[in-house]
Amino acid sequence: MSTSVSTHPDEFLPRDTADVVRTVRDSRKSTKPLTIRGGERPDEELAPPEQGAVLSMRKMNRVQVVDADARTVRVQAGARLSDIDRTLAAHGLGLPIVGDHREITAGGFAAVGGLSNASHRFGMFSDNVVELEYVDQDGRFGTCGRTHHTDRFRRILGGGGRTGIITALTLEVADMDKDRIWLTTDAHRFLDFDTWVEHSFKEIQSPGDSMLQVGRWVDTAPLKVARPVGTGTVQLGTVRFGQWSSLHPTTPNLSLRARREVGARARKSLGAIAASAGGRAGMPVRNAAAGALMFAPKVLTPRDAEYLADTVISSSERGPAYRISVFAPLSNYTRVFHGLHDLFAGHREKTGCFTVISAMTYGVRSRYLRELDNEDHGFITFTCRLRPAAVPSELLRDIVSGIDEICVAERARRYDPTD
Ligand SMILES: Cc1cc2nc3c(=O)[nH]c(=O)nc-3n(C[C@H](O)[C@H](O)[C@H](O)COP(=O)(O)OP(=O)(O)OC[C@H]3O[C@@H](n4cnc5c(N)ncnc54)[C@H](O)[C@@H]3O)c2cc1C
DSSP states (O other): OOOOOOTTTEOOOOSSSHHHHHHHHHHHSSSSSSEEOOOOSSSGSSSSSSSSEEEEOTEEEEEEETTTTTTEEEETTTTHHHHHHHHHTTEEEOOOOOSSTTBBHHHHHHHHHHOOOOOOOOGGGGGGEEEEEETTSSEEEEEEESSHHHHHHHHHHHHTTTOOOEEEEEEEEEEOOTTTTTEEEEEEEOOOOHHHHHHHHHHHHOOOOOSSEEEEEOOOOOOSSSEEEEEEEEEEOOEEEEEEEEEEOOOHHHHHHHHHHHHHHHHHHHHHHHHHOTTTHHHHHHHHHHHHHHHHEEOOOOHHHTTTTTHHHHHHSSOOOOEEEEEEEGGGGHHHHHHHHHHHHHHHHHHHOEEEEEEEEEEEEHHHHHHSSOEEEEEEEEEEOGGGGGOOOHHHHHHHHHHHHHHHTTOOOOOOTTT
């Protein structure tokens, strides 16, 4: 087994593929399950499993070869996307799809599929994998790719580590200097859910030259607090608001540079405030900071945009929530969106199980999904804040079967390789 130092007694930190092979073969002699992990994220998601061992790829983190002519990069699976991108930047290249925080590894992202606000142009992260090396559950080494062992290739990509451990990948990269391209936001705001969905659909269908795109909707439950104003009353605590942002390339001038500078400083301060506002009491502060950042600033670079949410959003996302993500074929996109929204809003109305219901959406032009459905997709995520006491298991079952019915009727696919 690996000899690298780890703080967890059952954590293995292989340095190369031979180490992975040995670890997997040894683990077969034990009854303990082996959990694969990409990088290092010091939060509860990555707490060591109570039983079983962990194989962490974080020491296999080298960016091995940049082939600028072929527009590819070869990396070990534990290489962080942010580090790969930094290496590529020196060649005026960039990863088309990166995840929403800096610790994500190439192997971990390929194993879940991997989406971003650029997926309307570049599909999933896994669509950009040309070839990979893996070790299977029996500890056998192999390679597969777009042109050889294609079935295995498809099974491993998006397989969540259950169909093989990725040890190295060759990735397609884009001609994209993420620090020198300037983007400006074309934003549209909405108070009405139906109009927001309709607008999102049109933007996803015809994105024009937008490099990034995202739609966000927030709907808080009324706090049931009313204050007299004039001759009537105002219901407090109800916010229903949506925005669509498309980010288009622009030419930087002095005023845009100054705006970007001010924006970057403001985001940094908000990030610091949100990260330091801990516990339940800090939730309103984190929510306010996340709210302020929820909508894209007027001017920024692709690099700014990719990590916009890194500090603030993740620190605001503590607390119980029910999340669901689906790929909706564009022909059924609006029906899926309305179906899911009505399902969650209906349960909130009836039982008070949810407080805030928020949604996020953008387009996905994925080679892989196109092969299955012969059309492009809209990605839809709902996050419903829970009142845990108000969600008994029967209710949860009702919600899940409601989602399943919508997915079957509308040919939508759940995005959750952990299922
Ligand atoms: C289902 C799901 C989808 C997600 N989608 C996105 C997204 O689209 N965009 C985004 O920004 N964030 C997404 N996240 C959050 C997070 O950014 C990703 O999980 C990301 O892959 C984490 O990277 P990691 O390297 O830390 O992998 P981990 O969190 O350690 O692992 C993620 C999954 O991949 C497996 N895995 C890790 N490394 C390997 C490997 N080398 N070989 C095989 N399997 C491996 C793990 O067993 C686990 O199932 C998603 C999370 C989940 C659970």
